[in-house]
Amino acid sequence: MNDLEYKVIIGLEIHVQLCTKTKMFCSCQVGFGEQPNSRVCPVCLGMPGSLPVMNKKAVEYAVLVGLALNCKIADFTKWDRKSYYYPDLPKNYQISQYDLPLAENGYIDVPLDDGKTKKIRITRAHLEEDAGKNIHSTGNFSQVDLNRAGTALLEIVTEPDLNNSRQAKTLAIELQKIVRYLVVSEADMQKGHMRFEPNVNLIINKDGKEYKTPIVEIKNLNSFRALERSIDYEIERQLDEFLQTGKVMQMGNKSTRGWDGEKQVTVLQREKEEANDYRYFPDPDLVPVVLKGKWLDDIKGNLCELPLKKQIRYVSKFKLSEYDAGVLTAERSTAELFEKAVQAGAKPKRLCNLITQIGLKLANEAGRCLAELGLNAQHLAQLAVMIEKGEINASAADNIMQQMIKTQKDPTTLANELNLIQKSDEDELDKIVGQSLEENAQAVEDVKSGGKKSKKALGFLIGQVMKKTKGKANPKIVSKILHKKLS
């Protein structure tokens, strides 16, 4: 084992369901959890004589993702039929794109743990229609629900540039953020809006010789965790298999495996070979797409600053930690609210704390995203400024923000109404501190004697002052006065 080294090679195929209202080639409404087989029509049922018509929005969404992934957008694309014999697509073919995909030769930047980014090349991205759902659980037959059949699906294929499961997972998360930023997919994993198919193999160096293990494609993973774990399992399995059998990559020995989430293992589904013969040919029912000029420019106009770029900018421009920048940029609407509030005069770090520690907590409790709480950027900025100036403390800010959401009033008004303005008047606080010291001689003694008890006693005294002021004393000033009096 000592002279064995190996490198992991992973390429990803990702299917993203676009959030168009209707299907790719017919006007059936896309829905989730509807009555089975209620959202179908002659086109998605593959009835003779029916004709597909392209959904313009789906093409635009797909192009937008292609642009965000730095791809070359084809000015001419067409549709092909991919032979497919499962009852979840009743036409016996899937409409897809074969030799002229919508987008090619791009890349996606993937953040690494060391703060650097890695460019993963994108081979292509093309549009196709989704299949329906087969349900295998009951009896000696299968059930088919075709509601999903024909839904617009974007297939994104990367080059095998990934070298471990973590990179694959990070890419998947980054892509989820991107499609959400572009508002082209809800990318809800629970609803199967993103599905992953990693191709995994190893390059093994043993006793000075190089071996490549056969490529395995893991089918239809629908969570980040399954993506990561199935790859890790597959790496171990391929290594074991190689050591036991010496089996190496040959023409046609690529195989397909499924992920058994319960047992946490991959299971052989088929040796690919000739099953891979999809016999693509141009679909005569659909005319080509020509993409240029104003239409393409209009689509480009919908691009926005992408999450990773935004995150990096927040670190350099606003001096936020990478973690904070990541939290703020995870959702576009949160980032936009943050930026508006900064423009309105909030200090970035203070505002960041307000949003991440209070705002996102409240959003979480309400089961919504921050932007949906109806917070006004101007008010948010005011609130940050009030903390900055010491007019209110953090717990008051929490209270005020809750009221801002409920009443839409501005924070100054609310702070006054709720009597939450901090006492910062030194003369007044001086008196209250003096009183507290008189009443707690033992604690004063403990502070003065130093040692272990000192810190605790000081905290106790601050607490007493807070009690007397009903939590409204400015703790910084109280602390300053205490130090002066006790030293």
Next chain:
Amino acid sequence: MAENIGKKQVQKVAKLSRLQLTQNEIDEFTGQLSAILKYFEKLQQLDTEDVKPLAHCLPINNVFRDDLPQQSLGTEKTLENAPQHDGDFFKVPKILDESSGA
């Protein structure tokens, strides 16, 4: 000229198309398909150097519809012609190969 398509290839195409052919049919189709391919070979004689590949026989493109939902058929009507259904689902022979799913 040798056969353009052999029996093996006919068997393979039949398998890919989920068709069960008898030995007689294989012989028959091998001959027929060979003849068809031979006929099409004539096209090879054409000079297509300056001809762009044709994606569609009609000189039109960009035929779209707007993303506006229309009424679907509804479950009852959808299942009306199905040989078998199980509640709201189409009922089909058990799918053994789990690798379906586009």
